[in-house]
Amino acid sequence: MSLDPATVRRIARLARIRLDDAEVPPLQTELNGILGWIEQLNEVNVEGVEPLTGGAQMALKMRADEVTDGNIRDAVLANAPDRAGDYFAVPKVVE
Amino acid sequence: MTYTIEGTTGAWEVVIGLEVHAQVISNAKLFSGAATAFGAPPNTQVSFVDAAFPGMLPVINRECVAQAVRTGLGLNAHINLVSRFDRKNYFYADLPAGYQISQYQHPIVGAGSIEIELADGSTKDIGVTRLHLEQDAGKSLHDQHPTKSYIDLNRAGVALMEIVSEPDLRSPEEAGAYLRKLRTIMRYLGTCDGNMEEGSMRADVNVSVRKHGEAFRTRCEVKNVNSIRFVMQAIEAEAKRQVAVWEDGGTVEQETRLYDSARGVTRSMRSKEDAHDYRYFPDPDLLPLVLDEAWVAELGRSLPELPDAKRARFMREYGLPAYDAGVLVAEQTTADFYETVAKGRDAKLAANWVIGDLFAAFNRTGRGIEDSPVSAAALGGLLDLMADGTINGRIAKDVFEAMVETGADAATIVAQRGLRQVTDTGAIDAAVAQVLAANADKLAEYKAGKEKLFGFFVGQVMKAMAGKGNPALVNEALKKQLG
Amino acid sequence: MHDFTIASARAALRAKKVSAQELTEAHLDAIAALNPRLNALITVMPETARAQAAAADAALARGEAHALSGIPLAIKDLFCTGGVRTTAASRILEPFVPPYESTVTANLLRAGAVFLGKANLDEFAMGSSNMTSAFGPVTNPWTRRGDNRALVPGGSSGGSAAAVAARLALGATGTDTGGSIRQPASFCGIVGIKPTYGRCSRWGIVAFASSLDQAGPFARTVEDCAILLGAMAGHDPKDSTSADVPVPDFAAACTRGVKGLRIGVPREYRSDGMAPEIEALWQQGIAWLREQGAEIIDVSLPHTKYALATYYIVAPAEASSNLARYDGVRFGLRKDGEDLDQLYENTRAAGFGAEVRRRIMIGTYVLSAGYYDAYYLRAQKVRALILRDFTEAFRHCDALLTPTAPSAAFGQGEKMDDPVTMYLNDVFTVPANMAGIPGLSVPAGLDAQGLPLGLQVLGKPFDEETVFAVGAAIERAAAFNVLPAIRAGA
Structure with a gap:
């Protein structure tokens, strides 16, 4: 599976990373290099193998339904590049 | 369709x-x-x-x-x-x-x-x-x-x-x-x-x-x-x-x-x-x-009775029609309210009062089951006064309106306003006699075969008694005097 | 002052032969002198360090000696430190000041440690050379014999490793997603351990690949690493993947010896292209352990050769999602745009370096519709086979011995032409991350050019004690006492 320039642009768009036209060809080469190398996995017989999804072999622990956090509005907003009153602000979104 | x-x-x-x-x-x-x-x-x-x-x-x-x-x-x-x-x-x-x-x-x-x-x-x-x-x-x-x-x-x-x-x-x-x-x-x-x-x-x-x-x-x-x-x-x-x-x-x-x-x-x-x-x-x-x-x-064992089961039970236990049962179980609070009223009383009558008079009162007052102007116990008290003959069904409507207005219980309103049903047959006989005497023309028509005028006489007697006559006794007295 | 280990400094502090403030000042001086050259620390915290040292002295004076009272450390700049800028070596987090302290660093502070500063790393821990840092490369304190050209310290925890090797700190924290502790430890001639996945809390550590990331320590001896890990580890209810298991006395395990232990030597690690001196060092390590009474067993890890390719699907996939939060809205860098999507795209293009962007792109691609099964799902299945290989091997042995890295430190700017060449650095370290097992690198010798080489000890899940025991045995046998050219007190 080899990436064409349109796919490189589509992935960049999905990942929300701006890509100038000049950046597409070298990136395409690099990504295809990596993907080509990864294709060695096709040699492995994985029939009937359950995928391993995580690093830990345990079941999920659950916490009690108690309010233990929040009420830290200013700390939450302190790093905001654009704080408007008690809100985060972004360019207007049209739905 | x-x-x-x-x-x-x-x-x-x-x-x-x-x-x-x-x-x-x-x-x-x-x-x-x-x-x-x-x-x-x-x-x-x-x-x-x-x-x-x-x-x-x-x-x-x-x-x-x-x-x-x-x-x-x-x-x-x-x-x-x-x-x-x-x-x-x-x-x-x-x-x-x-x-x-x-x-x-x-x-x-x-x-x-x-x-x-x-x-x-x-x-x-x-x-x-x-x-x-x-x-x-x-x-x-x-x-x-x-x-x-x-x-x-x-x-x-x-x-x-x-x-x-x-x-x-x-x-x-x-x-x-x-x-x-x-x-x-x-x-x-x-x-x-x-x-x-x-x-x-x-x-x-x-x-x-x-x-x-x-x-x-x-x-x-x-x-x-x-x-x-x-x-x-x-x-x-x-x-x-x-x-x-x-x-x-x-x-x-x-x-x-x-x-x-x-x-x-x-x-x-x-x-x-x-x-x-x-x-x-x-x-x-x-x-x-x-x-x-x-x-x-x-978790399964601790689930409450759910609406479908409750509706089925209401139909079975209280003999309610499917529609009434469905209305009553739509909200759990309504179902609970109803069951409090119905317990030990005429369950169908209780359903009629909740679905009819109580819901009408909600519409009128803008209130609901959570802040009902008449509590389930108070509505039950009203039904009890009807059951034991203290008041009749017509008076009960007036008493209920007074309950909605004042928040007082039924017995208090009946006592204060003298709405107790008259069961004294002497008083009823007197009222019947007075009505028949005052409506000689209608009496003649009745005797000539216009039997549906019986209802007219009942109404007139009740009116003469300010609605407080026991309907059964009024009927009985009328039948006797009309011969 | 600079020849202390953590163990010896701890003894000296408790015996009042040195004060925490003296120790801290000596290290701050070393940083002032050498950090401009090494670039091992992104942020130096002299005020915080002095206050913590004073508090440690006060505690020591009261007779309240904690495990690390007064011990000066460097903290990889991937651990969030309350009120202290935490960058992940990325432009996108350059202005970020976390209002919270990571669990691991909070544990270290509770143990009395002194934080000297935040150590440089590959951007978002993505790299094996520390060349991808937005704050510039780190220089390895070691140089080739007769050659002063700057070498890389390895990565991603290159700043931590360089700081400890150059004696700017007695120990440091690192994180290891595919070898980011063990490979720089090997390149810098020090000890580093990636413990079992779940041993240290990930809470408050900037995430790279959640199912692989694990924090661990660097120090100049195996025992020091054991002391540090003991303070860092422990169950944390704030991390669902943190294991609720007791933390044993790791330092005590260092003296156990290897008599009667069965040490597995995985035959698949002996790749055709292995450098002869790496092969020789490995054989030397096997001989040392055999001499100390261990039984050497040949084992097979047939899927291990696929670990690196598997890693380059799993890690970028998780990273592409983990790094979505860097969007210029709530913290970090923002580059405005005409609308929200432009703001995202501008911010992320300007904020992420080339390697991070590359990995986000790969990760986005392998998860995207139509490719998930061919890449991600297949990788998870291969990952299951890799774990199965280790589980099977550990039925026959107590620990495994392998080289840590395929080479010694290389020059800054080398291996940069093709990403895959750089990725191959982690070929021996990545399998442990895929399986979640502990791995330690211990310096065992020098290559022909006088650069340190490490051996890797891999253990069963939550059996770091055996790993420390084997590591300490190699350390004793190797008697590695060569020092890097660039170091405090030199």
Whole structure:
């Protein structure tokens, strides 16, 4: 599976990373290099193998339904590049 | 009677599936310890986890899991003892992590069903495909600034149950009945308050149309409809739009739309123009959710009686007609109220009073079962005065109105206003004699065979006695004196 | 002052032969002198360090000696430190000041440690050379014999390793997603351990690949690493993947010896292209352990050769999602745009370096519709086979011995032409991350050019004690006492 320039642009768009036209060809080469190398996995017989999804072999622990956090509005907003009153602000979104 | 849209080429059947997002009742959020209460000042119920700060990690709230299990059990659904959380990746201003933690491949609850009742008294089983747990997003405010949207993350991370129906619904009415029934079940269970105005229950509506006997055609999703009425309107509007598209020789494109309730039309969502590729994958910050079978069984044992079972019991135990029983069980508080009134009394009479006089009083006073102007005990007291002959049914209506007005109990009002029923046969005989004497012409007509005038005489006697005469004794005395 | 180990400094502090403030000042002086050259620390925290040292002295004076009272450490700049800028060596987090302390660093502070500063790393821990840092490369304190050209310290925890090797700190924290502790430890001639996945809390550590990331320590001796890990580890209810298991006395395990232990030597690690001196060092390590009474067993890990390719699907996939939160809205860098999507795209293009962007792109691609099964799902299945290989091997042995890295430190700017060449650095370390097992690198010798080489000890899940015992045995046998050219007190 080899990436064409349109796919490189589509992935960049999905990942929300701006890509100038000049950046597409070298990136395409690099990504295809990596993907080509990864294709060695096709040699492995994985029939009937359950995928391993995580690093830990345990079941999920659950916490009690108690309010233990929040009420830290200013700390939450302190790093905001654009704080408007008690809100985060972004360019207007049209739905 | 099948609901159809009449087009120029004939009748079109409407196929509807609903995805309901129901906010779980819990103190804290699904994966963080921040509070969930509605209406808090902006960004006060936000933890660093909810705002997706670097290095923050989710830890699941046991109660949210329990609520999903309860709801699943209430929908007669299969509980999956092993489920998993996935990330649904997309960028949006009110989605801080850039992904929503949801359950894609392995939901906590599998297939179930909901029985809906329709206006013609028929019932229909609607399949529930699945129920899964996921995080709510924050809220974007678009009207606070000319060029900016403001983000409030209070709601971000609150637990939602997404309940997906099969495409079994065929009319706006069925969709409305499904939503009302689902809401009733969740309210009984205490798992979601079903308050659509506050957004704690929202529906995405999948609509397609087809000619009778056809396979499904392309569907559109009308997103985030926030009242049952709007859901019903949106279905009709969207179905009509699709019929027009097909009949114009066009093709309905699968897309996400919004319902504009002011104009009564659906419109395409601009922000969703990009074909989405959510890149679901198992959330590596969380492990498989493994439920203890005994815990699930314990949750099952502690479920309240649900509306279908309660309605059946009301019909069986109290001899109520299906309609009355259905009305009474629509809200658990109403059912409880009714049972308090009915206990040890004439159950049918109790139902008539609750559904008739009490509901009328609610409409008049703008109050409801939670702040009823007449308590269940007080209404029971009124019924007791009727049962023991202290007052008759006509007077009871007046007493009830006085109870609504003053808040006093029935016995006090009867005593204060001298409304006790007259059972003194001497007084009744005297009143009968007086009425007959004053209406000699009518008496003559009666004797000539116009027997329906009996009712006229009863009315006149009761009027003479200010309504307080015991109806049975008045009847008896009249019959005797009329010979 | 600069020849202390953590163990010896701890003894000296308790015996009042040195004060925490003296120790801290000496290290701050070393940083002032050498950091401009090494670039090992992104942020130096002199005020905080002095206050913590004073508090440690006060505690020591009261007779309240904690495990690390007064011990000066460097903290990889991937651990969020309350009120202290935390960058992940990325432009996108350059202005970020976390209002919280990671669990691991909070544990270290509770143990009395002194934080000297935040150590440089590959951007978002993505790299094996520390060349991808937005704050410039780190210089390895070691140089080739007769060649002063700057070498890389390895990565991603290159700043931590360089700081400890150059004696700017007695120890440091690192994180290891595919070898980011063990490979720089090997390149810098020090000890580093990636413990079992779940041993240290990930809460408050900037995430790279959640199912692989694990924190661990660097120090100049195996015992020091054991002391540090003991303070860092422990169950944390804030991390769902943190293991609720007791933390044993790791330092005590260092003296156990290897008599009677069965040490597995995985035959598949002996690749055709292995450098002869790496092969020779490995054989030397095997001989040392055999001499000390261990039984050497040949084992097979047939899927291990696929671990690196598997890693380059799993890690970028998780990273592409983990790094979605860097969007210019709530913290960090923002580059405005006409609308929200432009703001995202501009911010992320300007904020992320080339390697991070590359990995986000790969990760986005392998998860995207139509490719998930071919890449991600297949990788998870291969990952299951890799774990199965280790589980099977550990039925026959107590620990495994392998080289840490395929080469010694290389020059800054080398291996940069092709990403895959750089990725191959982690060929021996990545399998442990895929399986979640503990791995330690201990310096065992020098290559022909006088650069340090490490051997890797891999253990069963949550059996770091055996790993420390074997590591300490190699350390004793190797008697590695060569010092880097650039170091405090030189």
